[in-house]
Amino acid sequence: MARRAGVNPATASRALNPALPGRISAPTERRVREAARALGYRPDPVARSLRTRRSGFVGVVVPDLTNPVIPPIVRGIEGVLWTAGIACLLADTDNDPEREALLVDELLARRCEGLIVSTATRTSETVNALAGSEVPTVLVTRDVDTRSLPLVAGDDAAGVDAAIAHLAGLGHRRIAHVTGPRNLSTTITRLRAFEGAVQRLGLNAFGLVVHGDAFTAGAGRRAAAQLLSRDDRFTAILAGNDLIALGCLEALAASGLRCPEDVSLVGHNDTPMVASLRPPLTTVAIPQRRIGVQAASMLVRRLDGEESPNNERLLLPTELIVRGSTAPPRVTAPN
Amino acid sequence: MARRAGVNPATASRALNPALPGRISAPTERRVREAARALGYRPDPVARSLRTRRSGFVGVVVPDLTNPVIPPIVRGIEGVLWTAGIACLLADTDNDPEREALLVDELLARRCEGLIVSTATRTSETVNALAGSEVPTVLVTRDVDTRSLPLVAGDDAAGVDAAIAHLAGLGHRRIAHVTGPRNLSTTITRLRAFEGAVQRLGLNAFGLVVHGDAFTAGAGRRAAAQLLSRDDRFTAILAGNDLIALGCLEALAASGLRCPEDVSLVGHNDTPMVASLRPPLTTVAIPQRRIGVQAASMLVRRLDGEESPNNERLLLPTELIVRGSTAPPRVTAPN
DNA sequence: TTGAAAGCGCTAACAA
DNA sequence: TTGTTAGCGCTTTCAA
Numbered sequence: 086m087a088r089r090a091g092v093n094p095a096t097a098s099r100a101l102n103p104a105l106p107g108r109i110s111a112p113t114e115r116r117v118r119e120a121a122r123a124l125g126y127r128p129d130p131v132a133r134s135l136r137t138r139r140s141g142f143v144g145v146v147v148p149d150l151t152n153p154v155i156p157p158i159v160r161g162i163e164g165v166l167w168t169a170g171i172a173c174l175l176a177d178t179d180n181d182p183e184r185e186a187l188l189v190d191e192l193l194a195r196r197c198e199g200l201i202v203s204t205a206t207r208t209s210e211t212v213n214a215l216a217g218s219e220v221p222t223v224l225v226t227r228d229v230d231t232r233s234l235p236l237v238a239g240d241d242a243a244g245v246d247a248a249i250a251h252l253a254g255l256g257h258r259r260i261a262h263v264t265g266p267r268n269l270s271t272t273i274t275r276l277r278a279f280e281g282a283v284q285r286l287g288l289n290a291f292g293l294v295v296h297g298d299a300f301t302a303g304a305g306r307r308a309a310a311q312l313l314s315r316d317d318r319f320t321a322i323l324a325g326n327d328l329i330a331l332g333c334l335e336a337l338a339a340s341g342l343r344c345p346e347d348v349s350l351v352g353h354n355d356t357p358m359v360a361s362l363r364p365p366l367t368t369v370a371i372p373q374r375r376i377g378v379q380a381a382s383m384l385v386r387r388l389d390g391e392e393s394p395n396n397e398r399l400l401l402p403t404e405l406i407v408r409g410s411t412a413p414p415r416v417t418a419p420n
Numbered sequence: 421m422a423r424r425a426g427v428n429p430a431t432a433s434r435a436l437n438p439a440l441p442g443r444i445s446a447p448t449e450r451r452v453r454e455a456a457r458a459l460g461y462r463p464d465p466v467a468r469s470l471r472t473r474r475s476g477f478v479g480v481v482v483p484d485l486t487n488p489v490i491p492p493i494v495r496g497i498e499g500v501l502w503t504a505g506i507a508c509l510l511a512d513t514d515n516d517p518e519r520e521a522l523l524v525d526e527l528l529a530r531r532c533e534g535l536i537v538s539t540a541t542r543t544s545e546t547v548n549a550l551a552g553s554e555v556p557t558v559l560v561t562r563d564v565d566t567r568s569l570p571l572v573a574g575d576d577a578a579g580v581d582a583a584i585a586h587l588a589g590l591g592h593r594r595i596a597h598v599t600g601p602r603n604l605s606t607t608i609t610r611l612r613a614f615e616g617a618v619q620r621l622g623l624n625a626f627g628l629v630v631h632g633d634a635f636t637a638g639a640g641r642r643a644a645a646q647l648l649s650r651d652d653r654f655t656a657i658l659a660g661n662d663l664i665a666l667g668c669l670e671a672l673a674a675s676g677l678r679c680p681e682d683v684s685l686v687g688h689n690d691t692p693m694v695a696s697l698r699p700p701l702t703t704v705a706i707p708q709r710r711i712g713v714q715a716a717s718m719l720v721r722r723l724d725g726e727e728s729p730n731n732e733r734l735l736l737p738t739e740l741i742v743r744g745s746t747a748p749p750r751v752t753a754p755n
Numbered sequence: 756t757t758g759a760a761a762g763c764g765c766t767a768a769c770a771a
Numbered sequence: 772t773t774g775t776t777a778g779c780g781c782t783t784t785c786a787a
Contacts, residue, residue: 096756096757096758098781098782098783099756099757099782102782109756109757110756110757113756113757127529128780128781129470129531129779129780129781130529130530130531130781131466131469131470131475131531131779131780131781132470132763132779132780132781132782133780133781133782134466134763134781135464135466135467135470135762135763135764135765135779135780135781135782136762136763136780136781136782136783137763137781137782137783138763140466141530142509142530145510149495150485150491150492150494150495150498151491151492151495153488153692155491156485156486156490156491157485157486159485159510159512160484160485160486160512160514163485163510163511163512164512167511167523167526172509172511172526172527172530173509173510174477174507174508174509174510175480175494175498175508175509175510176498176502176507177494177495177498177499179495188502191502191507192507194462194465195465195476195477195507196464196465196466302696331693331696334696335696356693357488357692357693358666358691358692358693358694358696358697359693361637361666361669361670361693361697362693362696362697362698363697363698431772431773431774433765433766433767434766434772434773437766444772444773445772445773448772448773463764463765464763464764464765466763466764466765467763467764467765467766467779468764468765468766469765469779470763470764470765470766470778470779470780470781471764471765471766471767471778471779472765472766472767472779473779
């Protein structure tokens with residue numbers, strides 16, 4: 086290879102890898118580099134991996150690439166990692182714990198150096214097992230109950246606080262919450278924040294929390310319909326995310342209720358196009374790309390040997406985007 | 421390793437790889453497999469790669485994961501490939517030809533066995549170069565002008581045909597087309613189909629084609645505004661994609677025109693949430709996931725050595741989804 | 756500062 | 772049917 090062009094066997098290796106032990110004389114290094122360029126030489130990453138036991142890539146495990154929150158995060162991750170000379174092996178679990186186990190196993194077998202995981206559920210055994218393993222892992226967006234791994238996410242609690250404060254400021258006293266699926270940490274975080282804010286503001290949400298069984302419009306529609314069928318009155322809904330909010334909107338319309346005149350509505354995530362719904366959706370925006378960037382950076386630091394506690398948590402600021410779906414309540418509760 | 425547990429050195433390899441030459445006796449195979457299981461043995465993929473010159477992964481190059489057409493395609497790809505024991509290295513070019521060149525180079529250096537590419541532009545030199553390379557490549561959704569590589573995509577032309585036929589059937593005679601960026605094959609395919617359909621139906625679209633400079637709502641808004649500022653009258657718009665359609669909707673509203681009463685509107689792709697716009701958008705749905713599945717399957721066949729011409733093209737059926745944004749024109753053109 | 760030699764874990768060829 | 776030997780392309784001791 087390049088050696089033939091130069092003169093030496095594996096001195097070339099040292100010449101091309103300045104980080105390696107053993108100083109190289111300037112002229113030698115120049116000769117090697119020239120030869121390498123002339124022959125279009127690229128070191129074989131596979132052979133290098135075999136020797137160094139480092140693969141040069143990390144696994145990125147996502148619950149569902151089709152969930153609009155995920156792609157910007159992956160882009161953030163991917164950009165940082167390529168810059169660091171690391172490639173991303175992508176694995177989509179389809180929100181299925183079994184598939185998650187399978188894919189993580191496969192990823193580890195392929196010797197990925199690290200993992201960035203948005204887990205399928207908050208009780209994932211697969212993810213918990215990672216906490217004890219050798220391979221550095223960072224969670225994004227979705228946490229596990231054990232909190233046994235570092236996490237980068239949006240500060241959903243602050244976003245929910247802002248949302249409830251906004252609604253309360255408009256005069257709402259009876260605010261309902263249609264959550265996402267209970268097996269996700271994001272659902273729990275938002276629910277706890279909702280409960281906290283309600284209590285802090287002296288509101289009362291008894292009978293006004295209902296759980297959606299998925300982050301979909303259909304689940305939102307069903308849950309909201311259930312809410313509307315009860316006797317409890319409310320003038321606003323905090324939805325677990327934007328798709329659930331969309332479902333709520335549909336359920337309200339189906340009940341002949343108008344948004345925001347009869348019921349105000351707040352979503353979560355600021356998904357594409359929610360600004361173009363009728364009414365435009367008030368929602369909590371999370372810095373998706375930055376979450377990805379920070380998660381990847383955190384992983385890179387760990388790969389570089391920086392010691393950090395596994396309970397490291399980075400919550401990036403969220404922002405309440407006020408649009409047309411929230412307004413003061415009418416004097417008498419309508420439903 | 422497993423050898424110590426069994427008895428033999430590399431017979432184990434044959435035992436675990438039924439495809440390899442050299443028959444193995446049933447008892448031996450059983451012994452080996454038991455030992456492997458007992459010791460939790462997993463063959464090292466890196467060492468195997470070094471020996472076999474196969475890396476076990478392919479590169480997936482996408483223009484922008486944030487473009488809602490892409491994720492379902494990637495999911496389709498990813499599912500098929502994992503099933504085939506192949507991992508996906510993800511690379512997002514951000515629609516930038518330079519970055520595309522960089523990433524493909526990096527991917528090739530890492531010895532991926534094949535590539536699935538949705539290119540940044542229809543004139544991509546990077547992609548054209550792939551046509552002459554050793555590594556099997558399949559294009560998805562976006563073609564290059566040279567047509568030098570196999571392609572799997574939706575049958576956009578048929579979708580556009582159906583859309584124009586639908587509009588003409590409603591009575592529209594003057595139909596405008598707000599295209600996407602001209603450096604994408606999808607734009608050209610849809611434009612050609614538009615022109616063909618217009619001509620075939622004896623319509624006239626002189627002065628009614630305007631180019632958006634990106635697949636964004638902003639580009640659609642600007643292009644539609646430009647269209648509206650002209651003297652040419654029209655009663656319907658075919659948009660290059662749904663985001664452009666959204667921009668058109670905004671431009672119409674800004675001009676005091678109603679959709680569909682004053683101007684009908686058709687999008688492309690059936691992006692999430694367009695059914696919830698006001699009015700719900702009539703659009704051409706493309707089988708995104710199936711496109712991914714078929715592209716991956718095609719690549720796997722090629723990796724397995726099946727010889728196929730590089731001009732293989734698989735166009736999967738599209739479907740016009742009629743919603744509320746299209747209606748018969750009023751008797752007199754309004755704008 | 757450089758060269759020589761060994762070996763990462765596996766599989767391909769050849770021999771038994 | 773199985774064992775032996777060699778070697779994929781690199782990096783890493785160890786010696787010079």
